[in-house]
Amino acid sequence: MLVAVVAEGAGGWLREVDPAGAPAGPPRRVADLATAIAEREAADAPRWIWSSTTEIYPWLLRAGVRVARCHDLELTEALLLGHAGRWGEPRSLAAAHARLIGAPVPADPRPRMAQPPGFAQGALFEAGGVAGGGAGTGGAGADETPPSAVIAVHADQVARIAGTAHPGRFRLLVASESAGALIAVEMGHAGLPWRADIHDDLLRELLGPPQPVGPPKRLAELSAQVNAAFGTHGLHPDSPAEVLRAFARAGIDVPNTRAWVLRRVDHPAVPPLLEFKELYRIWTAHGRAWREAWVSGGRFRPEYVPGGVVSGRWATRGGGALQVPKVVRRAVVADPGWRFVVADAGQLEPRVLAAVSGDARLAAAGGAGDLYAALAADSFGGDRATAKVALLGAMYGQTGGNAVPALAVLRQRYPTAFAYVESAARTGEAGGLVRSWLGRTCPPPATAGRQAGLEPAEESGPADSRGGASGRARGRFTRNFVIQATAAEWALVLLATLRTALVGMRAELVLFVHDEVGVHCPVQEAERVAAAVRTGAARAGEMMFGDTAVRFPLDVSIVECYADA
DNA sequence: TCCGTGTGCGCC
DNA sequence: AAAGGGCGCACACGGA
Known part of the structure; x- marks a missing residue:
């Protein structure tokens, strides 16, 4: 059974809906929505249809109410818009309802920064104007009694899902996306157990004792070592510009100061510099300030x-x-x-490739405990490392370097799997859309491929099909999308x-x-x-x-x- | 002083 | 010739 729900203050409206999305009973106004949902959940645990799990479920959890299943209209709307190639259109309930009735479509609200407890409910959950301030709707037609917008949009979504390429798969996608939204809120509610005392010990062990002023002892020492090695004073090791200049003065030309680049540089400043980067990271990103902001009551939330x-x-x-x-x-x-x-x-990802491509030979390897070892035994003379590099290269779009001969082996031995990712890449390069196994669709080039910024007047379409840098980048993106999204x-x-x-x-x-x-x-x-x-x-x-x-x-x-x- | 962008690294 | 996908976050930097 399905029940559409909309909140209105501490109360709200409920109405039964049949599987096709049509109303299957009268709308019911309740003064205490959380209790009403809890009672119905205990009775037969229906699938709740609501606009946004993120908005309503924290409030229910705080009231002690958990639900088993829901249909999240906003997340579903985003999936359906994407499937239709309409990426980026507003996906709120209000927007979906406006599209349905031909009214002006409101923009989505900006994502808020944080949600303080007791965040206002009410108008959040119903499409603009439909709730009409609750009691004041008496004179309106019955069709506009809440939760009419929820029901209308849900019915429309059910119909649109039926029109997708693989409706059964898409239904699973919608159900899992909605379940994921419930789980995300529950996980935020529960929090991850976090021991502040151990965290403190850890920070002290790694960074040394905190200083009254400035960075902890170990960081200060490393900073001094870097300065000594460069013959500088006051150089900040976290400043890429300063470090680049210092290397240049030492006659060393490096393109940037990334760790994997510096690791190949022979200079006494490099070891303390690398250690500084690692520890500085922990100090700034996961130190005490981080803990005070995100850990409370022994839980990371x-x-x-x-x-x-x-x-x-x-x-x-x-x-x-x-x-x-x-x-x-x-x-x-x-x-x-x-x-x-x-x-x-x-x-996971190579196994997904084996499953979605239907490559029998790769699937056989994927039946083993160690896919790479099976792949190596089957086609790479037992060389597991090469087999792994080849498969990862195929999924990420690597076409050069050491992987070239291995990729050729892969192409020859697993043509079906190879063709699957190659096809996704070609579609992406040509400006097309690719989908995951369940039907999640990648964004079009106008949204996704903006990086290179070389796009002239022609916006989307096969502008890059002849192989510009941004076209190839999008090919790598779509090649990986079909795997990563399915995983x-x-x-x-x-x-x-x-x-x-x-x-x-x-x-x-x-x-x-x-x-x-x-x-x-x-x-x-x-x-x-x-x-x-x-x-x-x-x-x-x-x-x-x-x-x-x-x-x-x-x-x-x-x-x-x-x-x- | 404020704020957008770039850099670099954490994770998968 | 080489060529790697997706993020979040904090800092430095530099222009307004």
Whole structure:
């Protein structure tokens, strides 16, 4: 069953909807929306249709209400607009409804910086003007009684989904995207356990004791060593311009000061410079200031943004939760008597390539525990490293360097898989659109390929098909998109499946980094959680690709500290 | 002083 | 000749 919902102050409106999207009962006004949703959830757990999980669900969670399923109209609208090649059009409920009735389409509101507790609800959830201020709508036609806009847009989306290239897959995409939105809010609500005392010890160990003024001791020492090596005073090692000038004075010409460039430079300033860069990074990006901003009550609470990346990967708004340096993960420690179950999907992207391309030979390799080893045994004379470079090169668009002979082997031995990524690249170079397995669509060149900025008067279209730099860049982008976006879908399906499996346990999802999930649970539940995550991975493969030889093995560990995973 | 851009590195 | 995809974040820099 489906129930459309719209908030209005602390209350709201509910109305049953049938699978085709038509109203299946009268609209019902409730004074206490959270309680009404909780009661209905306990009764038969319908799929809730609402404008935006990000807006409504934090408020429900704070009221102690969890839901099993939803249909997020905004996220779905974005997926459908993208599928139709209309990237960038407003996707709010108000905009979708305006398009539907031929009214002027309002722009999407700017993403807010942060959401303080008790953020106003009300007008957020209904299309502009439709709610009409609640009680005042008595004189309007019945069709405009809330949640009429929610119902109308949902019905329209159901119809548009049916018109996509693979409706069954697209439905799975919409369901997992919506589930991901629920999970993102729940993860932000739960937070990642974070031990401030260990974090402090770690910072002191790496950076030395804090100084009354300026950087910690170790950083000051390294800075002095760099200056001594250059014969300078007051040079700031984090200033690329100053470092470049210093190298130039020493007769060393480097294009930039990136670590991998400096590593090949023979000069006494290089070792302390490299160490400085590494530690300075930790001090500025994950030091005390960071912790005071993002860690509270023993939990790191970033804000996740599902679908924040065009490929469908999540992003974060503040806190950098997807880039916590490995050394800093020592501060992520389970509560007493609890554990982390951390699962990492190994070799996910090459396995996805094997599955989506339907290359039987590559799929056979993908049925093994180590895909690269199987690939090496099959076609590279047992040379695993070369096999890996070749496959990664094919997926990222590398065509030169050491990988050339290996790529030729790949092309000859796995022509179907090779053709899959080559086709995606050619489509992108010609200005076309490519899609993930479930139907997420890449942005058009006007949006995505702006980097090189060489575009003359002709905007989109096959302007670059003859091979300009920006055309090739877009080819690499679309080549990778079909893989990365499908891998993101697999991870999302796994996450949604796992979430359902955890219902009834005390276990909580607390971590999701592209192809890695983490669950915080009592030690007694750890084995059950580990089994659930393995089952989830197998289910995700089946739900996405049906009967395929490709396996998606997980590396699962049960640890007290995230750094040990 | 403010703010947009560039640089460089963290993660996958 | 070589040629790598996607992000977030903090700082330095430089123009307004």
